[in-house]
Amino acid sequence: MKQKQSVPSVCPYCGRGCGVYVIVEEGIAKNIEYMEDHPVCQGALCPKGNAALQVVYDPERLRYPMKKENGSRKRIGWDESTNLISSKLMANTICSSSITSAFLFLIASLPVHGL
Numbered sequence: 001m002k003q004k005q006s007v008p009s010v011c012p013y014c015g016r017g018c019g020v021y022v023i024v025e026e027g028i029a030k031n032i033e034y035m036e037d038h039p040v041c042q043g044a045l046c047p048k049g050n051a052a053l054q055v056v057y058d059p060e061r062l063r064y065p066m067k068k069e070n071g072s073r074k075r076i077g078w079d080e081s082t083n084l085i086s087s088k089l090m091a092n093t094i095c096s097s098s099i100t101s102a103f104l105f106l107i108a109s110l111p112v113h114g115l
């Protein structure tokens with residue numbers, strides 16, 4: 001018999017923080033269910049939240065950092081990517097109290113979408 005768990009979680013796509021239950025079978029996320037008693041979303045998810053597992057299992061999902069060089073991308077290590085990102089951030093001196101969660105999501109996505 002397959003072991004099935006309902007794991008309370010939060011949608012990662014924006015700062016709203018809608019609650020969701022992730023249905024996990026044998027260590028693999030299989031489905032999501034609405035968290036009807038969540039104070040933010042009361043069970044509703046937008047299209048991005050509803051498609052969360054499609055992103056996790058997309059066959060074309062990048063699983064490691066890539067760096068763009070001469071028009072093509074090459075795989076780099078995590079240390080190299082974080083050093084590169086931090087040096088670029090420092091160079092551009094991002095200091096603002098108005099940084100949005102969407103901007104932070106973009107920054108966090110840089111290693112897997114190409115620098």
Ligand code: SF4
Nearest residue numbers: 011013014018046049
């Ligand atoms: S379900 Fe939509 S609104 Fe809610 S946190 Fe996810 S992306 Fe944001």
